[in-house]
Amino acid sequence: MAQQLLARIASPTDVRALPEADLPQLCEDLREDIISICGKVGGHLGASLGAVELIVALHRVFHSPTDAILFDVGHQTYAHKLLTGRRERMHTLRQAGGVAPFLDPRESPHDALLAGHSCTAVSAALGLLEGRRMLGHRGHVVAVLGDGGLTGGLTFEGLNNAGGSHLPLVVVLNDNQMSISANVGAIPSLLRTRGARDFFQGLGFTYLGPVDGHDLGALVHALREARASSRPVVVHALTLKGKGFPPAEADAQTRGHAMGPYEWRDGKLVRSRGGHRTYSEALAWALEEAMARDSRVVAVTPAMLEGSALNALKARFPDRVHDVGIAEQHAVTFCAGLAAAGARPVCCIYSTFLQRAYDQIIHDVCLPGLPVVFAVDRAGLVGADGATHQGTYDVASLRPLPGLALWAPVVGEDFAPMLATALQSSRPSVLRFPRGTLPALPPEVRVEEAPVRGARWLVRAERPELTLVTLGPLGLAALEAARNEPGWSVLDARGLSPLDEAALLEAASHGPVVVAEEGTVRGGLGSAVLELYAERGVHARVRVLGMPDTFMPHGDARVQRAELGLDAAGLRRAGLSLLERSEP
Numbered sequence: 001m002a003q004q005l006l007a008r009i010a011s012p013t014d015v016r017a018l019p020e021a022d023l024p025q026l027c028e029d030l031r032e033d034i035i036s037i038c039g040k041v042g043g044h045l046g047a048s049l050g051a052v053e054l055i056v057a058l059h060r061v062f063h064s065p066t067d068a069i070l071f072d073v074g075h076q077t078y079a080h081k082l083l084t085g086r087r088e089r090m091h092t093l094r095q096a097g098g099v100a101p102f103l104d105p106r107e108s109p110h111d112a113l114l115a116g117h118s119c120t121a122v123s124a125a126l127g128l129l130e131g132r133r134m135l136g137h138r139g140h141v142v143a144v145l146g147d148g149g150l151t152g153g154l155t156f157e158g159l160n161n162a163g164g165s166h167l168p169l170v171v172v173l174n175d176n177q178m179s180i181s182a183n184v185g186a187i188p189s190l191l192r193t194r195g196a197r198d199f200f201q202g203l204g205f206t207y208l209g210p211v212d213g214h215d216l217g218a219l220v221h222a223l224r225e226a227r228a229s230s231r232p233v234v235v236h237a238l239t240l241k242g243k244g245f246p247p248a249e250a251d252a253q254t255r256g257h258a259m260g261p262y263e264w265r266d267g268k269l270v271r272s273r274g275g276h277r278t279y280s281e282a283l284a285w286a287l288e289e290a291m292a293r294d295s296r297v298v299a300v301t302p303a304m305l306e307g308s309a310l311n312a313l314k315a316r317f318p319d320r321v322h323d324v325g326i327a328e329q330h331a332v333t334f335c336a337g338l339a340a341a342g343a344r345p346v347c348c349i350y351s352t353f354l355q356r357a358y359d360q361i362i363h364d365v366c367l368p369g370l371p372v373v374f375a376v377d378r379a380g381l382v383g384a385d386g387a388t389h390q391g392t393y394d395v396a397s398l399r400p401l402p403g404l405a406l407w408a409p410v411v412g413e414d415f416a417p418m419l420a421t422a423l424q425s426s427r428p429s430v431l432r433f434p435r436g437t438l439p440a441l442p443p444e445v446r447v448e449e450a451p452v453r454g455a456r457w458l459v460r461a462e463r464p465e466l467t468l469v470t471l472g473p474l475g476l477a478a479l480e481a482a483r484n485e486p487g488w489s490v491l492d493a494r495g496l497s498p499l500d501e502a503a504l505l506e507a508a509s510h511g512p513v514v515v516a517e518e519g520t521v522r523g524g525l526g527s528a529v530l531e532l533y534a535e536r537g538v539h540a541r542v543r544v545l546g547m548p549d550t551f552m553p554h555g556d557a558r559v560q561r562a563e564l565g566l567d568a569a570g571l572r573r574a575g576l577s578l579l580e581r582s583e584p
């Protein structure tokens with residue numbers, strides 16, 4: 001009778017109506033669905049499996065959507081999605097037009113908070129509670145927070161405000177002792193001791209727990225007590241990430257945090273790993289060489305050791321690779337301090353998470369002109385993680401900052417000379433690169449020794465009629481687009497700030513210019529080129545291709561690239577249309 005119970009649940013009202021004796025079966029059904037869906041489409045398996053009982057208990061005790069349940073990040077909520085009317089569509093999870101990767105109130109009234117980035121739940125929940133109180137609206141407000149989320153400053157700002165407000169905010173701490181990798185810093189040991197009680201009580205919260213986060217009875221009991229409280233309260237639940245799926249439970253590295261599709265063959269789990277090397281790995285290899293050469297070089301990651309491919313580096317240089325937790329602002333200012341002391345920090349950070357540290361980049365790094373290197377990963381389209389995770393704004397937001405050099409490798413072989421250039425510089429630098437696998441090195445791409453300077457002509461036509469100007473791996477698409485066009489040149493801008501003005505002016509003197517970048521069309525390389533031409537009074541026909549002036553949703557990044565014209569066919573179309581020619 002698999003799934004018979006879950007199939008009858010259309011909304012949280014049905015969860016509350018179930019006899020208590022049926023709840024373990026409901027949890028089993030939920031786990032079965034989550035394991036099966038992730039096997040087919042991939043996703044955040046480990047966190048979602050660990051939160052099954054917690055989510056069932058929350059929906060038993062609180063009346064969503066009148067009571068608002070705000071989940072931090074939202075990656076642990078597959079059970080919540082399955083219980084709130086999305087079960088029929090869950091097979092579309094994380095795909096174009098399908099169920100969202102995280103939570104989105106536009107998808108369901110039970111998603112009280114749009115999220116994807118960590119550490120926002122407590123602040124947003126407190127704001128919601130205060131807003132409701134002010135406007136005379138009913139309903140309890142619950143923030144569900146992971147122990148990883150407790151390593152971020154924003155969470156502490158929210159807790160401080162909440163504790164002082166005396167409002168009846170309920171914070172549920174889902175403590176599985178893991179961020180994506182093992183949780184770091186002093187928080188893990190604080191949570192293992194009586195110190196947790198003292199800590200939360202000191203902040204003005206009633207502390208309930210620790211509760212076994214897989215014991216439904218204990219959870220419901222604690223949550224009822226929290227719901228009845230007239231002051232801020234923390235329910236501390238201990239859970240196991242990956243619970244109920246042995247391969248995830250056994251994965252000491254991440255407990256199955258996020259997994260690509262998998263299947264069982266002859267009793268063994270088979271994952272489609274692809275086997276291809278990634279841009280993140282290329283950065284990590286170049287960094288490893290740099291660290292071996294120069295003992296001043298250190299790597300810093302805000303909780304993305306795994307995604308930034310730094311595990312091997314951490315094993316080789318345990319004291320020079322710092323995972324500082326989900327603390328992007330701290331990571332950047334920590335790097336500023338390291339650089340001020342004479343070290344050479346490389347801050348490995350995803351483009352989307354760098355957004356949180358914008359003031360630290362300006363105030364702590366660029367203003368004093370400290371030589372921090374930012375290795376900006378996941379720059380451009382990221383695919384299934386969607387709008388909250390797209391690497392859209394790094395170029396446009398960093399380009400105006402005085403003294404900050406920005407580089408974009410095209411192939412894996414570009415990393416070593418670019419990183420060496422950045423590390424030799426006495427100024428801050430950025431290397432931006434995408435999520436994805438490394439291409440083979442085409443003959444047109446000449447790799448140069450450090451220091452890297454200026455743009456690089458990948459193709460220089462003898463009788464030029466048009467130039468494709470690109471940033472990063474789009475240079476490869478441009479090569480393909482220009483392959484049978486003897487009059488087309490391809491210029492890899494290679495960097496911005498400084499912009500290679502001479503090369504770009506030469507391009508305009510040859511004919512129309514197509515500029516293509518995987519970042520917003522507002523304010524990036526295209527804008528820089530247009531500004532240059534306007535300042536110099538150059539009349540050139542220019543077409544800028546990039547990510548649109550809207551938030552790009554989740555989907556297949558390759559398909560999205562094609563839709564945006566950010567592939568060989570799109571670049572070709574843009575070139576032909578500027579030349580007012582059509583495909584032969």
Ligand SMILES: Cc1ncc(C[n+]2csc(CCOP(=O)(O)OP(=O)(O)O)c2C)c(N)n1
Nearest residue numbers: 047116117118146147148149178179180303
């Ligand atoms: C600001 C920000 N930095 C990094 C991430 C990447 N990230 C997503 S989930 C996660 C771990 C969160 O740990 P925790 O809150 O304990 O939740 P768990 O996965 O253990 O349930 C991280 C680092 C993010 N989403 N947002």
Ligand SMILES: CC(=O)[C@@H](O)[C@H](O)COP(=O)(O)O
Nearest residue numbers: 073075116258307378385435
């Ligand atoms: C939820 C979250 O923010 C991370 O787990 C993210 O999904 C990782 O993305 P990558 O798969 O690109 O490392």
Ligand SMILES: [Mg+2]
Nearest residue numbers: 146147148178
């Ligand atoms: Mg955790």
